[in-house]
Amino acid sequence: MRIKNCIPALIAATLLFGAPALAETTVKVGVINTYSGPLAATGDGIQRGIDLYIKLHPNELPAGVTIELIKRDDTGVNPEVAKRLAQELITHDKVQILTGVVWTPNALSIAPLATEAKVPFVIMNAGTAMITTKSPYIARVSFTMWESNYPLGTWAAKSGLKNVFTLVSDYGPGIDAESAFSKAFTDGGGTIAGSVRMPVTTPDFVPFLQRAKDAKPDAVFCFVPASKQATAFMKAFGDLGLTAAGVKLIGPGDITPDEELPGMGDVALGTITMHHYSSALDTPENKAFVAAYKAAYGADAEPGFEAVDAYDGMAAIYAVVKAQNGNIDPDKTMELLKGWKDASPRGPISIDPETRDIVQNEYLRRVDKVNGQLQNTVIETTPAVKDPWKEINKAK
Numbered sequence: 001m002r003i004k005n006c007i008p009a010l011i012a013a014t015l016l017f018g019a020p021a022l023a024e025t026t027v028k029v030g031v032i033n034t035y036s037g038p039l040a041a042t043g044d045g046i047q048r049g050i051d052l053y054i055k056l057h058p059n060e061l062p063a064g065v066t067i068e069l070i071k072r073d074d075t076g077v078n079p080e081v082a083k084r085l086a087q088e089l090i091t092h093d094k095v096q097i098l099t100g101v102v103w104t105p106n107a108l109s110i111a112p113l114a115t116e117a118k119v120p121f122v123i124m125n126a127g128t129a130m131i132t133t134k135s136p137y138i139a140r141v142s143f144t145m146w147e148s149n150y151p152l153g154t155w156a157a158k159s160g161l162k163n164v165f166t167l168v169s170d171y172g173p174g175i176d177a178e179s180a181f182s183k184a185f186t187d188g189g190g191t192i193a194g195s196v197r198m199p200v201t202t203p204d205f206v207p208f209l210q211r212a213k214d215a216k217p218d219a220v221f222c223f224v225p226a227s228k229q230a231t232a233f234m235k236a237f238g239d240l241g242l243t244a245a246g247v248k249l250i251g252p253g254d255i256t257p258d259e260e261l262p263g264m265g266d267v268a269l270g271t272i273t274m275h276h277y278s279s280a281l282d283t284p285e286n287k288a289f290v291a292a293y294k295a296a297y298g299a300d301a302e303p304g305f306e307a308v309d310a311y312d313g314m315a316a317i318y319a320v321v322k323a324q325n326g327n328i329d330p331d332k333t334m335e336l337l338k339g340w341k342d343a344s345p346r347g348p349i350s351i352d353p354e355t356r357d358i359v360q361n362e363y364l365r366r367v368d369k370v371n372g373q374l375q376n377t378v379i380e381t382t383p384a385v386k387d388p389w390k391e392i393n394k395a396k
């Protein structure tokens with residue numbers, strides 16, 4: 001057909017079918033998360049954060065660009081399952097971005113696949129410091145265990161605690177928590193009264209806490225994975241009478257997650273933690289976030305750090321999709337993630353261009369009762385903390 005003859009045909013087609021549709025671009029994002037099993041509560045917080053971001057940003061993406069989430073359940077600390085799911089998402093579903101991932105071992109098993117297939121991997125939880133060194137396609141929006149536990153060790157020594165007994169879950173983040181806290185605490189003149197590592201999913205903390213109690217420390221430092229493990233630990237701490245014996249409880253915010261406080265009860269009162277978020281943070285960004293969370297999930301629902309981290313993870317994903325108009329190039333995506341910044345409910349955040357790890361405030365918090373409800377009251381803020389593990393190792 002000659003050009004001249006095309007024009008009436010085009011006009012006829014437009015009359016028949018309406019204006020030609022805008023080109024549609026769908027970006028496929030694979031979410032690997034823990035949706036079932038005894039450790040699913042953290043995964044639930046992550047999904048709520050993802051959904052809330054999407055709900056509150058209906059017009060954020062360019063016209064014709066949509067994000068399709070493909071969700072997969074790793075059912076807990078299962079690196080083999082996570083690896084298989086990532087493989088399927090990459091080869092079968094052709095995802096262009098991977099995200100989610102509560103557990104360090106799962107993130108580590110996915111890292112080589114992200115490198116091999118050049119799929120950007122935005123980590124929404126897993127917190128062992130070295131994870132980001134395992135693939136140039138990883139960027140982390142959540143936290144590192146050193147970011148909270150190293151400054152906590154410094155604070156503990158300054159606050160007059162002399163002997164601290166450490167109890168941590170025996171895997172990556174627990175070992176990081178123990179190392180970071182112990183280094184800063186002993187550098188500050190403190191003594192470690194004893195250290196015990198516990199199975200990740202132990203249902204019974206009493207035998208471990210009994211050993212801590214027998215050592216008669218000033219405080220117990222603890223890391224267990226947030227959510228139900230933290231509540232079970234707190235209950236055992238109360239049952240064994242450690243508070244009554246004058247032993248303080250300190251640790252990263254994972255041991256007093258905001259959403260678990262109502263279930264923990266008064267035994268949690270006075271616990272001192274360091275973390276990158278508290279739902280009691282008194283900022284306009286956080287107040288708006290908490291209100292939106294309650295509007296979406298119920299007046300009694302409390303957002304925890306997992307929900308905020310996932311919310312921010314979606315903000316980062318939307319930003320890279322928007323900047324590329326939906327045409328995802330892996331290397332361009334990583335360049336965009338490096339240096340990405342946002343005004344998060346947790347405070348100002350950015351991705352360090354050098355390490356691809358999160359830079360954020362750390363808050364010293366104390367569990368208080370305000371208007372009859374437990375909360376993590378912020379007592380001190382350290383701004384713009386970079387992962388100390390990477391800073392220390394860089395300096396060597």
Ligand code: PHB
Binds near residue numbers: 126173226
């Ligand atoms: C992790 O496996 O990296 C992890 C899981 C739960 C937490 C913190 C870290 O609360």
